[in-house]
Amino acid sequence: MNASSLPAARFAHQLPCCPPVPPAFRHAQQRTKKYIPFHFIRKRSPSKREPLSSTQALLEQVGVSTKEAPPILASPFQAARLLQAFVSRPERRDPVMFGMRVNVDLKRESVRGVTQLPYGLQADTRLLVFCPDEEAQEMLDAGADFAGLTQPIQDISKGWIGFERCIATPVVMPQVLKIAKTLGPRRLMPNPKSGTITANLREAIKLAKSGAQIEFRAEGEGEINIQLAHTAFLPAQLLENMRHFIREVMKVRTKTTGATTSGEGTFQWPPHQDIRFTPKTDPAIQALKVESKTAPTSEEFILGGSLQARGGPRILLDPTLMHPTSTAYYR
Numbered sequence: 541m542n543a544s545s546l547p548a549a550r551f552a553h554q555l556p557c558c559p560p561v562p563p564a565f566r567h568a569q570q571r572t573k574k575y576i577p578f579h580f581i582r583k584r585s586p587s588k589r590e591p592l593s594s595t596q597a598l599l600e601q602v603g604v605s606t607k608e609a610p611p612i613l614a615s616p617f618q619a620a621r622l623l624q625a626f627v628s629r630p631e632r633r634d635p636v637m638f639g640m641r642v643n644v645d646l647k648r649e650s651v652r653g654v655t656q657l658p659y660g661l662q663a664d665t666r667l668l669v670f671c672p673d674e675e676a677q678e679m680l681d682a683g684a685d686f687a688g689l690t691q692p693i694q695d696i697s698k699g700w701i702g703f704e705r706c707i708a709t710p711v712v713m714p715q716v717l718k719i720a721k722t723l724g725p726r727r728l729m730p731n732p733k734s735g736t737i738t739a740n741l742r743e744a745i746k747l748a749k750s751g752a753q754i755e756f757r758a759e760g761e762g763e764i765n766i767q768l769a770h771t772a773f774l775p776a777q778l779l780e781n782m783r784h785f786i787r788e789v790m791k792v793r794t795k796t797t798g799a800t801t802s803g804e805g806t807f808q809w810p811p812h813q814d815i816r817f818t819p820k821t822d823p824a825i826q827a828l829k830v831e832s833k834t835a836p837t838s839e840e841f842i843l844g845g846s847l848q849a850r851g852g853p854r855i856l857l858d859p860t861l862m863h864p865t866s867t868a869y870y871r
Contacts, residue, residue: 613858615868616782619847620775626852630771634850638768638782640862641843642789644758651758654735655788659777660752661770667748668692669741670708670716670730683745689715696722703728707736707744756789762843764789771849779869786842787864793841 614622623636644651669676669684670692679687686692686703689712696719706723708716708730716723716730723729730736734755738744747753758764768785769778845857861868 611856613856615858615861616779616866617775617868617871619855619857620778622855623778623847623849623852624775627771627849633770633772635767636769636771636773636778636847636849638766638785639846639848640764640786640789641845642758642762642764643841643843644762644793646758646760646762651762651764651789651792652733652756653788653792654733654753654755655785656747657752657754657768657781658784659769659773659781660750661767662751665705665748665751666703667745668703668706669745670706670712671741672712679741679745682742683749693719701726701728705736705748706730707738707741707748709739709741710737713737754785756785768847783864783869786862790841790864 627634642651666685667683668686669679670689671679671687673688673690676688693715699722701722706728713730720729735744735753754766756764756766766785768781773781842859842862844859845862846854847857848854858868
């Protein structure tokens with residue numbers, strides 16, 4: 541028996557009906573096989589429930605739910621203590637941001653204003669003062685970084701924005717309106733609601749440079765975000781600024797919500813039932829269906845709040861404890 545026929549003779553007894561394939565045609569037979577792409581290969585479907593970790597399995601055995609827990613809300617006093625615990629280098633004076641969400645319909649009303657914090661931030665704010673050119677040097681001596689009228693307007697119209705805040709006198713506002721399209725989108729346009737149009741420029745410069753005067757405005761779904769303090773503040777100073785700011789926000793609540801600062805409504809419907817006709821007997825009054833709009837309380841007006849330092853966690857505040865008269869600021 542030839543040596544080349546040994547493999548075929550070895551398996552001849554297993555396949556009696558199939559003659560041995562010559563070696564020259566073995567590769568051709570393999571190439572005729574149908575190619576099956578990878579995306580046709582059926583993969584095992586993953587199980588509906590992923591295997592629990594050892595910690596989750598142990599919690600389920602004890603009876604503790606492994607679902608996501610609701611957020612933990614802290615009182616203002618607790619939030620100030622937690623914020624201080626996460627600050628490693630208070631000498632860096634990193635900003636502490638305060639967020640607040642109020643119940644307001646911004647399509648019909650607005651919540652905005654300016655206030656003086658009890659403890660100023662001592663921020664290095666670049667200030668521009670729009671005043672007559674002959675008073676420019678006087679404003680620079682008072683502490684302004686830039687002052688004047690003709691030259692600043694020309695520079696701003698060419699694209700220069702080298703300041704963070706600007707104030708003006710009512711006399712020069714007609715000239716300042718020429719650059720309203722440049723200052724308006726950047727929220728730098730002076731207006732009386734924010735206190736940036738005033739006749740007493742010296743006092744306005746002093747307040748702007750001290751960092752105690754801040755401007756706030758509700759945006760989006762009623763969010764108000766400001767820098768309330770920095771990390772070098774004591775907890776008592778931070779809480780005092782927070783109480784003062786919330787009190788000022790509640791003062792500028794619009795009367796269209798039917799509420800005053802004391803929380804009492806200015807309009808009530810239906811009136812007292814001692815009138816001549818009641819809705820059951822008078823069809824005209826029965827057809828007039830007006831929903832009763834009661835004044836929202838402070839808890840309903842304040843929907844939430846938060847404190848956060850740069851690089852630290854966001855601490856959520858309990859809205860029911862954020863009222864300025866709450867004892868949660870002291871314990």
